[in-house]
Amino acid sequence: MGYNQTAVLVAVDCIVFGYDGEQLKLLLIKRAIEPEKDRWSLMGGFIGDDENLDGAAKRILLQLTGLHDVYLEQLHAYGTPDRDPIERTVSVAYFALIDINKYSKQLNDQYHxxxxxxKEVPDLIFDHPKMVKAAMDKIRYQAALHPILFELLPKKFTIPQLQALYEQVYDSPIDNRNFIRKITASGLLIKQAEKDKSNSRRGAFYFKLDRQKHRSQFQSFLNFIPKSIK
Known part of the structure; x- marks a missing residue:
C-alpha cells in the first residue's frame, strides 16, 4: 500500500422486494449498531476475507432474513467518501425479488x-434511499425486456395479480381490457384449469408463464408498459 493510501472497507447491501399478491413491498431491518442505531436500514454487512461479492450478498441475506435460493442481482457500487461517518466504506448493492407468501415462514425473527x-417506506440511513431508487429504476428497465417480475409471483397467478404488480412497479394505472388483450395475444401465459375464488364468486383463472416461449420472444413484455413511461 502506498504512503498516501487509506484502507477502504467493502460492504454489501441487499435491497429485498417482495409481492404478496396485492402489494409490492420492501424488506427492512432496524440497524443494530452505531451510528444510526435503531433506524431503518437495508440488510447489509462487510465482505469476508474468503468471500467474493456474490457470496457475501447470499450470506448476508441468509443470516439476516433466512432467505436463500432467491433472485439476486448486483446493482451498483456506492463509494462517496462521506457515505459512512465512521470509516471509509464502499458498498456494493444487490436487489432481490421474492414471493412473500412463499418465504414468509423463513424470515429470521432475530433481526426483526x-x-x-x-409508498410507506420510512426514512432510511446513509445513502440507502438512493439505492432503493436505483433498484426500482433497474427493475423497471429489466421488466420491459425480461420476465423478472415473475420472480415476485407464485408459479400460478391471476391476471389481476399480474396487472396490479406491473401498475405498482411502474407507479401508473394500466387499462384493464388493453392489458388482458395484449397478454392473451402474446401467447406467453399458459391458462390453468383452476380458478382463484378468494376475491369473487366468479373467480379468476390461474396462469403460468411459458418460460421457454418467453426466451424466444423476450421483448414482448415491452408492450405491457404504460405508454407514458416508455
Missing amino acids: AEWFKL
Whole structure:
C-alpha cells in the first residue's frame, strides 16, 4: 500500500422486494449498531476475507432474513467518501425479488425484519434511499425486456395479480381490457384449469408463464408498459 493510501472497507447491501399478491413491498431491518442505531436500514454487512461479492450478498441475506435460493442481482457500487461517518466504506448493492407468501415462514425473527409498502417506506440511513431508487429504476428497465417480475409471483397467478404488480412497479394505472388483450395475444401465459375464488364468486383463472416461449420472444413484455413511461 502506498504512503498516501487509506484502507477502504467493502460492504454489501441487499435491497429485498417482495409481492404478496396485492402489494409490492420492501424488506427492512432496524440497524443494530452505531451510528444510526435503531433506524431503518437495508440488510447489509462487510465482505469476508474468503468471500467474493456474490457470496457475501447470499450470506448476508441468509443470516439476516433466512432467505436463500432467491433472485439476486448486483446493482451498483456506492463509494462517496462521506457515505459512512465512521470509516471509509464502499458498498456494493444487490436487489432481490421474492414471493412473500412463499418465504414468509423463513424470515429470521432475530433481526426483526419488517415489510413496508413502497409508498410507506420510512426514512432510511446513509445513502440507502438512493439505492432503493436505483433498484426500482433497474427493475423497471429489466421488466420491459425480461420476465423478472415473475420472480415476485407464485408459479400460478391471476391476471389481476399480474396487472396490479406491473401498475405498482411502474407507479401508473394500466387499462384493464388493453392489458388482458395484449397478454392473451402474446401467447406467453399458459391458462390453468383452476380458478382463484378468494376475491369473487366468479373467480379468476390461474396462469403460468411459458418460460421457454418467453426466451424466444423476450421483448414482448415491452408492450405491457404504460405508454407514458416508455
